[in-house]
């Protein structure tokens with residue numbers, strides 16, 4: 420069986436920066452509240468003309484360059500997104516056409532903020548089974564289009580962006596590559612974070628729009644507690660399953676939903692702060708993008724070296740959660 424390696428990464432965030440101070444002028448909030456409660460200072464907002472696929476293509480070009488892979492070599496494009504260009508065709512198909520990946524299959528994966536880990540798990544199976552050699556995985560989100568900009572409970576939290584990863588099956592006896600991906604779900608908590616307007620349960624009408632059903636709804640407080648519990652559980656299960664201890668982790672890359680969630684996970688695992696990658700201050704919660712964006716920054720910033728043990732843990736709407744353990 421082939422080992423599955425990440426051989427290139429790239430990311431793209433829109434130029435427009437929305438700071439906490441900008442938000443102070445829009446809703447009844449303060450830089451102090453947002454920073455203390457979430458760790459966020461600013462987030463990026465896509466321009467009106469950009470679609471999720473446009474951000475994805477920009478990130479994809481960077482990851483392909485980083486990996487040395489050409490579009491013609493890609494067997495499969497996976498796009499993790501909760502904010503696709505449209506219901507169908509998939510955003511992955513728009514990316515496939517834009518980058519000229521002539522022989523590639525393409526589809527989207529919907530697992531909200533856990534989308535990257537879910538997609539990584541799918542990619543791992545395709546490569547390990549021998550079906551595909553080279554997979555381009557992109558997470559892309561434009562949540563700014565689905566935010567109620569008058570609701571201070573949610574509008575301060577989310578940011579836009581895209582991040583891509585190129586995966587390849589490799590042979591030989593080295594121990595590097597994906598060790599395990601573990602994914603989980605519990606649909607009974609679907610009402611904690613959802614966007615229903617326009618779906619078959621709630622086709623768009625003047626009434627659904629008046630009731631703001633086309634915008635994201637979140638019960639942040641309940642989510643917070645489940646997020647901490649499940650991320651800790653996912654981290655421990657990944658380590659135990661593969662015979663590792665918390666002290667073996669070189670870098671934890673958690674989903675960036677709230678700095679206080681990340682701190683609580685770290686405290687629970689008894690993992691020192693310097694072993695955790697955090698960039699929430701600059702981007703807010705970018706949903707499926709947050710882990711691959713952090714991975715790209717960690718690699719480019721020299722935070723990951725060959726042989727390091729990397730643990731990624733995600734949590735999001737669904738509810739969904741999961742982990743990826745990788746030897747770099």
Ligand code: UT7
Pocket residue numbers: 447448449452453456457532571572573575612638639640641642643646675676677704706734735736
């Ligand atoms: O990506 C995966 C899914 N997302 C998550 O997992 C998010 C998890 N949840 C969270 O990160 C936090 O629950 C939030 C950041 C969303 C909220 O923080 P909190 O500490 O749980 O605050 P809270 O909802 O308990 O609200 C406390 C107070 C409330 O006022 P009262 O009722 O105590 O008077 C809110 O109305 O803070 C108020 N509040 C705000 N005040 C100023 C809520 N949002 C704001 C705001 N500015 N932006």
